[in-house]
Amino acid sequence: MNATTNGDYAAAGTNTGEVKEHLRAAGEAASTAARARAAQAQQWARTRASQAQDWARSQIGDVQHRIEEQPYKATALALGIGLLAGVLIMMIGSRRHD
Secondary structure, eight states: OOOOOHHHHHHHHHHHHHHHHHHHHHHHHHHHHHHHHHHHHHHHHHHHHHHHHHHHHHHHHHHHHHHHHOHHHHHHHHHHHHHHHHHHHHHHHHHHHO
């Protein structure tokens, strides 16, 4: 038979309180670690975005310089790309109707 006294309940209550306190502390530690990791990830993303922005700006400057040096070649290239894009769009559009 299970014989339980008031002392057993009090001991169980103490253990439960300790468990709750340990769980709360573990939750706080996990939360702090997650916040720190999120801050690291945010800083990494900002750095990479800044690098990508700098790279894009340099590429735009390079393209602009090439266009200014060779305007006819740039125009012909743009016309060819536009024609190719138009043909591809027409092909995709005609397949949808079939």
